[in-house]
Amino acid sequence: MPPRKRRLRSRKPATGRSPQKPRVTTRAKSPPRKSRSKSPKKVGAVPPLPAQPEEILFRVEGKMSTFGGPHDLGMSPDEGLALFSNADLKDPRYSYLFLPAPPPGTSGLGRRLNPDQYYFACRWNYADTPREFLRRALARVENPANGRTADARPVDWGPHPSTGRVADLSPGLAAALGLNTDDVVKITISARRAIPVKPTLSMKRAGHGSSNPHAKPAIKQFIKSPNCSCRNGARIDKIVLHCTEGSLASALAEFQKADGRQVSAHYVIDRNGDIYQMVSDSDRSNHCMGANQNSIGIEHVAGETDPLTAPQAAASAALIRWLLQQYQIPRTNIFGHDFAPGYSRPGGTSCPDKLFGATHDQRTIAAWVEANV
Numbered sequence: 001m002p003p004r005k006r007r008l009r010s011r012k013p014a015t016g017r018s019p020q021k022p023r024v025t026t027r028a029k030s031p032p033r034k035s036r037s038k039s040p041k042k043v044g045a046v047p048p049l050p051a052q053p054e055e056i057l058f059r060v061e062g063k064m065s066t067f068g069g070p071h072d073l074g075m076s077p078d079e080g081l082a083l084f085s086n087a088d089l090k091d092p093r094y095s096y097l098f099l100p101a102p103p104p105g106t107s108g109l110g111r112r113l114n115p116d117q118y119y120f121a122c123r124w125n126y127a128d129t130p131r132e133f134l135r136r137a138l139a140r141v142e143n144p145a146n147g148r149t150a151d152a153r154p155v156d157w158g159p160h161p162s163t164g165r166v167a168d169l170s171p172g173l174a175a176a177l178g179l180n181t182d183d184v185v186k187i188t189i190s191a192r193r194a195i196p197v198k199p200t201l202s203m204k205r206a207g208h209g210s211s212n213p214h215a216k217p218a219i220k221q222f223i224k225s226p227n228c229s230c231r232n233g234a235r236i237d238k239i240v241l242h243c244t245e246g247s248l249a250s251a252l253a254e255f256q257k258a259d260g261r262q263v264s265a266h267y268v269i270d271r272n273g274d275i276y277q278m279v280s281d282s283d284r285s286n287h288c289m290g291a292n293q294n295s296i297g298i299e300h301v302a303g304e305t306d307p308l309t310a311p312q313a314a315a316s317a318a319l320i321r322w323l324l325q326q327y328q329i330p331r332t333n334i335f336g337h338d339f340a341p342g343y344s345r346p347g348g349t350s351c352p353d354k355l356f357g358a359t360h361d362q363r364t365i366a367a368w369v370e371a372n373v
């Protein structure tokens with residue numbers, strides 16, 4: 001169930017060093033505010049640390065709520081975002097954050113946010129974290145109560161200090177982390193995690209001498225696909241799950257063809273649980289346009305309406321467990337094809353279809369991961 005929205009937000013101007021007094025917007029249809037009689041808990045906001053030596057550029061901990069998307073009636077229909085404008089809708093780096101079309105009766109980017117994507121707002125001081133930096137930044141968002149983490153993009157300024165909260169998260173991000181309104185969240189942005197991500201230690205850490213407690217599941221056959229390229233050392237930080245929408249033979253044939261759609265995946269898991277590898281983890285495979293650089297792609301052989309078979313689910317879970325440990329990928333960074341951050345194919349995709357459940361959303365994937373991996 002999505003967290004209840006109890007928000008009161010306003011934002012600073014997108015640019016300029018002298019912040020104006022925040023504008024408090026009032027909305028006829030806003031849900032009732034939390035009673036003032038209950039004395040607000042002290043918010044543990046931690047001021048940003050200096051950039052050296054930890055390279056932590058922003059850190060905050062305190063209560064959160066959710067915002068954005070077509071159902072957020074706390075945002076006015078024309079309300080925009082502090083960090084993004086309409087011009088960004090055409091930029092594949094950012095367009096995935098938004099719905100393909102504005103919800104009926106709206107013109108602002110706030111209601112056009114895709115609530116399933118991972119984004120958030122904090123009260124930025126643009127002198128410390130300039131707007132251009134934030135637009136490229138990837139933050140680590142954590143639920144300290146259960147240790148779950150996910151990477152998310154800053155999109156807006158807020159919430160208003162009078163809410164007693166330090167951040168507003170996307171409904172999808174809050175759900176993935178198991179956070180409800182007024183739970184405590186921890187958000188960190190380090191210089192190292194700005195996009196594009198520089199090569200990091202995780203590739204070196206992997207492989208021989210790694211302390212991965214999980215064995216890599218047996219690979220039935222390595223069939224090299226030509227449809228791949230070098231990652232140039234980029235960090236592997238997510239796993240993308242796919243449905244072949246066809247037979248094993250057709251998937252293997254397609255991925256071996258250099259002159260076809262030039263697509264591939266790192267792994268293909270058959271209905272009987274056999275795992276085929278087609279691209280080395282250290283290379284980029286062509287499985288998720290816009291999100292290949294930092295991801296591992298896993299195809300599952302199935303038709304458009306088939307769920308995973310039991311042996312296929314077990315093989316996939318074992319492979320994912322190994323990958324998570326091997327590359328230090330957060331559990332929350334396992335996405336269905338259509339929901340992968342960065343995925344930029346216009347019109348999206350029906351993949352991963354019904355593999356992980358009947359509904360086509362990231363919550364279904366996250367629930368399967370939670371139950372099986």
Ligand SMILES: [Zn+2]
Nearest residue numbers: 242243337351
């Ligand atoms: Zn796919």
